[in-house]
Amino acid sequence: MNLVRIHAIARKETLHVRRDMRSLLITFAIPVMLMLLYGYALSLDVNEVPLIVFDQNVTPASREFVSQFTGSRYFSRAGHAATLRDVERAIDRGTAMAGLVVPFNFERLVQEGQAAPVQLIIDGSDANRAIIARGYAQLAAATYAGRVMLDEVARAGIRPPEPPIDLRTRVWFNEDLASRNLIVPGLIAVVMTVIGALLTALSVAREWEQGTMEQLIATPVRRYELVLGKLAPYFVVGLCDLMLCVAMGSLVFHVPLRGSIPLLMAGSVVFLVGALGMGMLISIATRNVQLAVQTAMMVTYMPALILSGFFIAIPNMPLAIQWITRIVPARYFVTLLKCIYLKGLGLELLWPDAVLLVVFAAAVLLLAVRKFKKRLA
Amino acid sequence: MANEVEIVGLERRFGSFVAVNGISLEVKQGEVFGFIGPNGAGKSTTIRMLCGILPPTAGSGSVAGFDIRTQAERIKQHIGYMSQKFSLYDDLTVEENLTFFSGIYRIPSAVRKARMDWAVAMAGLEAHRSALTRTLAGGWKQRLALGCAVLHEPRIVFLDEPTAGVDPLSRRRFWDLIYDLAGRGVTVFVTTHYMDEAEYCDRIGLVYRGELIALGSPNELKTGVMREAVLEVACARPQDALEVAERCTSVREAALFGAGLHAVAADASRATAELRAALDAAGCTVSRIEPITPSLEDVFVSLIEAHDRAAADKEAAA
Numbered sequence: 001m002n003l004v005r006i007h008a009i010a011r012k013e014t015l016h017v018r019r020d021m022r023s024l025l026i027t028f029a030i031p032v033m034l035m036l037l038y039g040y041a042l043s044l045d046v047n048e049v050p051l052i053v054f055d056q057n058v059t060p061a062s063r064e065f066v067s068q069f070t071g072s073r074y075f076s077r078a079g080h081a082a083t084l085r086d087v088e089r090a091i092d093r094g095t096a097m098a099g100l101v102v103p104f105n106f107e108r109l110v111q112e113g114q115a116a117p118v119q120l121i122i123d124g125s126d127a128n129r130a131i132i133a134r135g136y137a138q139l140a141a142a143t144y145a146g147r148v149m150l151d152e153v154a155r156a157g158i159r160p161p162e163p164p165i166d167l168r169t170r171v172w173f174n175e176d177l178a179s180r181n182l183i184v185p186g187l188i189a190v191v192m193t194v195i196g197a198l199l200t201a202l203s204v205a206r207e208w209e210q211g212t213m214e215q216l217i218a219t220p221v222r223r224y225e226l227v228l229g230k231l232a233p234y235f236v237v238g239l240c241d242l243m244l245c246v247a248m249g250s251l252v253f254h255v256p257l258r259g260s261i262p263l264l265m266a267g268s269v270v271f272l273v274g275a276l277g278m279g280m281l282i283s284i285a286t287r288n289v290q291l292a293v294q295t296a297m298m299v300t301y302m303p304a305l306i307l308s309g310f311f312i313a314i315p316n317m318p319l320a321i322q323w324i325t326r327i328v329p330a331r332y333f334v335t336l337l338k339c340i341y342l343k344g345l346g347l348e349l350l351w352p353d354a355v356l357l358v359v360f361a362a363a364v365l366l367l368a369v370r371k372f373k374k375r376l377a
Numbered sequence: 378m379a380n381e382v383e384i385v386g387l388e389r390r391f392g393s394f395v396a397v398n399g400i401s402l403e404v405k406q407g408e409v410f411g412f413i414g415p416n417g418a419g420k421s422t423t424i425r426m427l428c429g430i431l432p433p434t435a436g437s438g439s440v441a442g443f444d445i446r447t448q449a450e451r452i453k454q455h456i457g458y459m460s461q462k463f464s465l466y467d468d469l470t471v472e473e474n475l476t477f478f479s480g481i482y483r484i485p486s487a488v489r490k491a492r493m494d495w496a497v498a499m500a501g502l503e504a505h506r507s508a509l510t511r512t513l514a515g516g517w518k519q520r521l522a523l524g525c526a527v528l529h530e531p532r533i534v535f536l537d538e539p540t541a542g543v544d545p546l547s548r549r550r551f552w553d554l555i556y557d558l559a560g561r562g563v564t565v566f567v568t569t570h571y572m573d574e575a576e577y578c579d580r581i582g583l584v585y586r587g588e589l590i591a592l593g594s595p596n597e598l599k600t601g602v603m604r605e606a607v608l609e610v611a612c613a614r615p616q617d618a619l620e621v622a623e624r625c626t627s628v629r630e631a632a633l634f635g636a637g638l639h640a641v642a643a644d645a646s647r648a649t650a651e652l653r654a655a656l657d658a659a660g661c662t663v664s665r666i667e668p669i670t671p672s673l674e675d676v677f678v679s680l681i682e683a684h685d686r687a688a689a690d691k692e693a694a695a
Contacts, residue, residue, distance in 0.1 A: 008480020012469065019468040211462035215525075218428045218458035219481050220450065374449070376431045377391070 005221055009229025013203065017233050024237070027199060031191045031241045035248045038187050042311060044179035046132040050078035052096035054087050057106035065118070068144045069100060074136040091123050098122045098133055110148060173342040179311075184255040185341040186310035188245040189333040192268065193304040194297070195241050196275020197282065199234040201296040204283035204372070217374040224369045231276055231365075238272045249341075258344030267340070267354060271333045274361035275300070278329075281368040304330035329360040381406045381533050381564040382427060384438030384445075389422050389431065396422040398587035399436065404566055404580075406532075409559045411578030412568040413677070419587040420568040421461055424537050427566070428458045441532050457526035457534040461541070463518050467511040471502050471521055474510055475528065482529035496524030499554060516547025523554060527563070534558060536567040540574065552577050572674045581673075585681050598676050605629060606645035607675050610638040610652060611665040618661040627651045630682070639669075641679060 017024055051069055055062050069075045078096040081087045087099035101119035103109075109116040120137050124130040153160050174181045207213040216226070246264070249255045257264070279296050286292040306312060307321070308330035314322055325331050332353040339345040347354060382404035389397040397419040404410040412420050425431035427440050429449030438445045441455040465474045475493045484492055497503055500520035502513075510518065519539055527534055536555070540548040552574065555565050559579075567578070575581050576595050583591040583598075591598055612618050615637055622631035622640050627648040631640040642648035645668045656663045671679075 002483070004480055004483050008477055011480070012466065012473070012477045015469055015473055016466070210467075211460060211464045212466060214425075214430065214460045214462070215458065215464040216481070217430050218453055218456070218460075219478075220454045221481050374430065376425060 002222070002225055005225040006229040006232070009221075009226060010232035013230050014233040017237065027195065027237055027241065028244065030198070031195055031245055032248070034191045034194070035184075035187060035245060035252070038190070039180065039184055039248075039253050042179075042183055042187075044128075044183070044311065046129050046136075047073060048076040049074060049098055049129070049133045049136065050096045051075040052078045052081050052087055052090040052099045053102070054081035054084060054099065055102045056104040057102050059107040061107040061110050062102045065102065065106070065144050066100065068140045069137065072136070072140065074133075075140075087121060091121060094123075096123075097129070098137065100137075113152060180253055181255050181342060182338065183311055184249045184253045185337040186308065186334045188242075188249060189271070189308060189330050189337050190301075190304045190310050191245050192238070192242060192272060192333070193275050193300045193308075193330045196238055196272055197279035197296040197300040198293065199238055200231065200276045200279030201283050201292040202289055203230045203234070204280060205287055205289045205292040208287040209289055214376065217376075223372045223374065227277075227280060227365065227369050227372060231273070231280060234276050234279075235272065238276060239269070242268050242272060255341060257341055259340030260344075260346060263347060263350075264337070264340050267333070267336045267350075267357065270354070270357045270361050271329070271336075274329055274357060274364055277361060277364035277368055281364050281371060284368055284372045300330075303328045307331065308334045310334050329357065332356045332360075379406050379442075380404065381408075382410070382438070382440050382566060384427070384436065386436035387423065387426060387433050387438055388435035389419075389426060390434045395587050397426070397433075400582075400584070400587075400589045401436075402582055402589060402592060404564060406564050407559060407562050408579045409555060409565045409567065409577070411575050411581040412566065412584060413570065413572075413575045413581050414568075414584035415570060418584040420584055421537050423584070424458075424535050424566065424568060427452075428456060428535055429453055455532045457529070457531040459519075459522050459526045459534070459536045459539055461537040463522060465510050465518070465522055465525060468509065470507050470509055471497065471500075471513070472506045474521065474525055478525040478528050484529055492528050492530075496521075496528055499557075500524045501550075514547075515543045516550065519543055519547070519551060520554065523551070527558065531563070533564040533566065536565065538568055538570070540569065540571065548574070572672070572677070575673050583677055583680060585684055588684075590680050590684050591676070595673055599671055599673060603671050603676055603679055605641050605643050605679065606648075606668045607671040608640045608642060608645060608648060608652070608666055609634070609669045610640055610656070610663065612637060612656055612661045612663045614661045617659065618656055621655050621659045621661065622652060625651045625655055630679075632678075639675065641675070 053066050053070070055066055070077045075098070079090060081090065081099070084101065087096075087101065090096035091099055099121040101121070103117060106116050106118070118141065120134075122130045122133055122137075150160050204213070207216065246257075250257060278300065282295045282299070283292045286295060304310065307325045307328045309325065310330070314325050314331070317325070336350055336353045336357070339350055380403045382402070385401045387397055387400045388395065400419075400423060412423065414420050422431065426433045426445060427438065429440075429445060429452045432446065440452045443451040443455075445452065466477070469477065472493075475496055479489050479493060497506060500517065500523070502517060502521060505513065505517070510521065513521065523536070523539065526536075540551050543551065548571070555567065555577075559565050569575065578595065580592070580594050581598065582589050591602055593601065610618070610622070615633055618638055619631055619633055622628055622638055625648065627644060628640045628642050628651070631638050640648060640652060649666050653663050653666060
């Protein structure tokens with residue numbers, strides 16, 4: 001291990017970073033932008049489904065039934081329909097996602113104890129939202145029906161029977177069921193994957209393009225000294241990016257951090273080394289700045305976004321794709337972060353992911369050193 | 378004297394293109410060896426193979442006693458290399474560039490400061506130590522690059538077109554530095570396409586289309602290689618005189634040179650008589666015709682043309 005040379009390279013690389021303030025600012029702007037963009041835009045919660053109501057009955061009973069929907073936070077009133085055509089039009093235009101059609105004889109049927117046929121039309125083009133909206137609607141209707149039955153029983157002077165099942169749900173880890181709490185920790189992983197690779201993607205390729213590498217490979221510098229020396233300053237920048245992301249998670253998105261902060265840091269440091277090594281490997285393999293940046297985006301951003309389990313649940317994927325996700329390092333980091341953030345788990349359960357991250361970091365660094373040739377052709 | 382550079386049948390192909398075609402040569406310790414040839418002749422490719430950054434496709438060689446095929450990394454400890462393109466860090470200062478290379482070459486901290494001061498003084502950059510390299514003029518950049526390349530006191534330095542695009546005064550100064558190095562026993566292997574610089578070398582090799590077509594001291598080449606004589610013709614209206622001279626049967630070739638002509642001929646006295654008669658008849662009054670020692674440029678032009686003729690003949694025969 002020769003520290004003199006590693007130090008010389010690290011120092012030189014630090015000077016490049018410091019002299020290029022614009023690029024340095026970009027390396028902080030990208031994480032902030034991604035965090036804000038995905039943190040705010042990517043909500044999987046279905047709230048306030050716009051509902052258009054065609055109430056043909058207009059009685060206290062029908063109004064009460066409708067308010068069961070519009071009074072909840074799951075639906076919002078998207079206007080009143082005078083005809084069935086109005087409902088169709090509102091759904092076509094997208095001003096409403098669901099239409100509720102109450103029949104003209106609603107009150108009479110309810111009072112006579114008969115089942116009142118109520119129609120619910122849902123725009124199913126977004127299947128996920130439609131399924132959730134349907135669930136909400138069924139719940140609203142069932143709640144109303146239950147109350148009517150209880151009232152009837154009570155009026156008849158009979159003691160209301162106990163419901164046969166009393167389901168008591170307790171939500172763990174994400175009590176508010178806010179998807180943001182799940183997205184933000186995963187988002188940190190995605191941001192670190194991308195920024196890690198981008199930080200180093202230029203480092204070697206730029207020297208080949210500027211011709212300075214030709215000088216450097218004619219010196220006795222060793223390959224690992226070059227790779228480690230170049231990594232060092234970007235590691236520091238990457239750590240700052242990481243702190244920034246974690247701070248934004250707490251201060252901007254109010255995501256609870258339940259696990260140990262040292263564990264979070266240790267895991268992130270290991271992953272950061274891997275991500276930086278990935279960028280370095282790409283830079284070494286391409287020897288071309290533009291190609292390096294494009295490749296880095298391709299091999300890090302897309303898989304991290306789609307195949308890491310960041311917001312698309314891996315168990316929902318086809319089996320073949322599930323297998324592919326196993327070679328996406330971001331996947332293990334997403335798991336690690338989610339578990340540390342939400343479940344507060346420790347290494348006793350997370351060690352397999354941690355080990356894989358260490359393997360990933362070691363492997364890319366080794367590959368980078370091996371791939372680096374002190375030769376022109 | 379030991380040979381610091383020795384190559385035998387060195388060859389480098391890029392696909393079907395042969396950039397360096399079977400070059401063999403030796404460079405002695407302390408020698409200033411000039412590698413001369415037009416752009417694209419294979420000078421840089423050869424130098425890169427010698428520095429251990431480009432593997433040869435055939436042939437063998439050694440630099441500083443180490444094999445260029447198998448001991449490239451050992452070679453790199455004993456050489457300084459200045460590549461053709463300016464290759465220091467533009468966004469670093471003079472001082473920072475020197476510090477970087479002194480770290481890379483692991484110059485002991487006890488002598489580091491002295492070596493850096495020496496390099497700064499050599500390059501004449503005392504007043505610019507903290508200037509960004511990008512702001513330096515061409516000649517200074519080249520001297521700084523040389524300083525970085527010899528900071529660790531290598532036995533051999535390889536300089537690839539170190540003076541390309543540099544003003545004449547700076548070129549002159551750069552060559553003073555090269556002599557200085559040679560005076561300290563450093564072997565200098567330098568490429569150039571400036572003919573005047575070829576004269577400064579102890580020995581030169583002429584490369585053309587990947588082949589070494591002449592090797593020797595400037596004096597040997599000027600006196601020994603050319604079998605034909607060069608006549609210097611001073612006359613009126615040299616432009617018209619050139620056409621007349623080219624029609625003379627005893628003159629193999631003629632070229633404008635200064636305010637007159639240079640004519641190459643196998644038989645000097647016959648050509649002198651024919652030229653004088655023809656030129657006077659054409660109204661280009663001749664004031665003087667005399668045989669001269671050919672310049673290196675004459676030698677190279679004649680060698681290259683001979684090489685091209687031979688190649689054309691071979692092609693025609695095949």
